[in-house]
Amino acid sequence: MMEEKPVNTNPLYLGFDLSTQSLKAVVTNEALEVLYEASVNFDKDLPEFRTNGGVNKDERNSKIVSAQPIMWVKALDIVMEKIRLLEFPIDTIVGISGAGQQHGSVYWRRGAQKMLQTLDSGKFLHDQLAFAFSVTHSPVWMDSSTTEYCDKLEKFVGGPEELAKITGSKAYERFTGSQISKIFHTKREAYNSTERISLVSSFACSIFLGDYAGIDYSDGSGMNLLDIRTKTWDAKCLEGATSNESNLEAKLGMPVPSESVLGTVSNYFVERYGFSPDCKVVAFTGDNPSSFAAMALGPTDIAVSLGTSDTVFLSLDSLPEEGLGEGHIFANPMSSREHYMAMVCFKNGSLTRERVRRDAADRSWKIFNELLNSTPRGNFGNIGMYYDLWEIIPKVRNGDHRFNKEGSKLNKFTSKEVEVRALIEGQFLSRRIHAERIGCKTSKESKILATGGASGNEDILQVLSDVFNAPVYVQDTSSSADLGACYRIKHALAEEGSSFMEVVGNKASFKKVCDPNRDAKEIYDNMAKRFEVLEKSIVQGS
Numbered sequence: 001m002m003e004e005k006p007v008n009t010n011p012l013y014l015g016f017d018l019s020t021q022s023l024k025a026v027v028t029n030e031a032l033e034v035l036y037e038a039s040v041n042f043d044k045d046l047p048e049f050r051t052n053g054g055v056n057k058d059e060r061n062s063k064i065v066s067a068q069p070i071m072w073v074k075a076l077d078i079v080m081e082k083i084r085l086l087e088f089p090i091d092t093i094v095g096i097s098g099a100g101q102q103h104g105s106v107y108w109r110r111g112a113q114k115m116l117q118t119l120d121s122g123k124f125l126h127d128q129l130a131f132a133f134s135v136t137h138s139p140v141w142m143d144s145s146t147t148e149y150c151d152k153l154e155k156f157v158g159g160p161e162e163l164a165k166i167t168g169s170k171a172y173e174r175f176t177g178s179q180i181s182k183i184f185h186t187k188r189e190a191y192n193s194t195e196r197i198s199l200v201s202s203f204a205c206s207i208f209l210g211d212y213a214g215i216d217y218s219d220g221s222g223m224n225l226l227d228i229r230t231k232t233w234d235a236k237c238l239e240g241a242t243s244n245e246s247n248l249e250a251k252l253g254m255p256v257p258s259e260s261v262l263g264t265v266s267n268y269f270v271e272r273y274g275f276s277p278d279c280k281v282v283a284f285t286g287d288n289p290s291s292f293a294a295m296a297l298g299p300t301d302i303a304v305s306l307g308t309s310d311t312v313f314l315s316l317d318s319l320p321e322e323g324l325g326e327g328h329i330f331a332n333p334m335s336s337r338e339h340y341m342a343m344v345c346f347k348n349g350s351l352t353r354e355r356v357r358r359d360a361a362d363r364s365w366k367i368f369n370e371l372l373n374s375t376p377r378g379n380f381g382n383i384g385m386y387y388d389l390w391e392i393i394p395k396v397r398n399g400d401h402r403f404n405k406e407g408s409k410l411n412k413f414t415s416k417e418v419e420v421r422a423l424i425e426g427q428f429l430s431r432r433i434h435a436e437r438i439g440c441k442t443s444k445e446s447k448i449l450a451t452g453g454a455s456g457n458e459d460i461l462q463v464l465s466d467v468f469n470a471p472v473y474v475q476d477t478s479s480s481a482d483l484g485a486c487y488r489i490k491h492a493l494a495e496e497g498s499s500f501m502e503v504v505g506n507k508a509s510f511k512k513v514c515d516p517n518r519d520a521k522e523i524y525d526n527m528a529k530r531f532e533v534l535e536k537s538i539v540q541g542s
């Protein structure tokens with residue numbers, strides 16, 4: 001008689017976030033409730049790598065920013081030991097996935113695949129993978145040293161718009177294509193001895209898989225190399241980044257759908273930590289796509305992250321007809337074969353709100369909010385645009401711009417109240433215009449999910465709600481990238497064909513904090529049109 005296999009009644013999911021400053025792990029149950037957490041902070045826990053904020057800046061050129069992949073491996077050793085010490089049944093983990101800081105790249109030396117396949121469970125990973133990398137310092141997303149390679153790539157494919165049509169983004173210094181290009185042109189020997197190039201996400205996934213893991217469609221969209229329609233490497237982009245004899249396609253391996261199960265966990269983890277040999281490894285993805293999955297947004301919803309910089313996230317059923325190149329289009333991590341997500345980053349977010357709070361409101365949010373609330377919606381027709389740093393979208397230099405209701409330029413507004421409202425309305429009008437250009441369409445069902453530091457300020461959120469003419473919600477639990485990994489595991493392991501929403505559903509619990517005022521639509525539809533014209537004039541003069 002065949003022995004009956006015990007049914008696993010308590011499946012757990014293990015999600016990672018290998019981000020810039022730390023490696024975090026979270027264990028959830030099937031209901032996606034967080035049961036255990038563990039983390040490693042690179043600066044504090046791995047001081048021998050001398051990182052600042054998790055990265056190493058080149059002493060002679062501050063544009064060059066890297067981190068050592070062996071540090072990330074060591075962090076994995078530590079976090080796994082911490083998980084072991086939590087003393088829960090590791091063999092009930094049914095799936096592993098994770099997220100990585102986007103765009104960073106890892107260069108595996110020839111022979112590294114064999115190392116991954118034959119890891120000795122009696123030894124630490126970092127001892128065994130010490131010589132696994134042909135480039136010892138991985139460029140990360142904060143690196144901006146590749147402008148000449150961006151220009152070269154854009155020229156080769158026919159210009160920035162053309163590159164955006166193929167890959168979903170114009171060339172950006174941090175995007176992996178230009179980073180690989182720099183290594184190809186400046187470190188040819190290291191490039192030639194590279195067997196495989198991973199993103200930070202697929203690098204971490206490879207360790208759990210005990211073999212090279214494919215780059216997933218969503219994180220792969222942050223490279224300026226992947227055709228976002230066909231989800232294959234674009235021959236012209238590969239050649240533009242390197243040459244037609246660079247063998248880059250083979251070094252990148254086949255991209256994989258973000259929701260794919262790539263195999264079972266490596267024997268190393270079975271023997272060393274007691275994982276079940278059946279535990280599945282689901283493709284890892286980028287940290288932004290993973291946080292996006294954790295928000296479980298509906299198709300007409302918009303997420304606005306109000307942090308040091310502001311970011312707008314959207315779900316798109318199809319590619320926008322125009323506006324490609326305004327921000328980034330990635331394959332949607334929840335349905336990466338068919339759908340897309342858009343991400344538009346604005347550098348001047350809380351940074352600028354805090355500056356105006358200092359200058360106009362004596363550094364007090366209370367005074368700031370009082371000033372904001374003492375002016376009417378539409379601010380008597382006054383419009384302001386404030387940039388402390390060179391902005392990404394729109395591409396303008398730092399500086400402040402103030403206009404009265406006739407559209408004439410002013411040096412100063414008549415009061416602090418007008419200044420504060422002009423800042424907040426201006427920021428959100430800009431978020432709205434650029435989100436619309438990339439395909440954002442609000443409907444009666446739309447919700448705005450606000451996250452990030454400033455999402456605690458309900459007076460600011462009221463303006464957001466009015467400008468977009470949609471209710472604003474905040475999330476009860478934080479929408480973190482490691483939690484997103486657990487959501488993605490549950491979806492990947494569910495019955496084939498089930499959608500992410502069916503599986504994860506309304507797990508993410510939202511709380512409504514404001515509704516738009518009745519007159520908001522008319523006021524801000526008009527103002528958005530005026531804002532767009534004025535913004536264009538600033539871009540042209542910049």
Ligand code: XUL
Pocket residue numbers: 019020100101102103141174222286287288
């Ligand atoms: C996104 C980006 C950053 C990193 C941070 O394009 O560069 O948000 O993903 O980890």
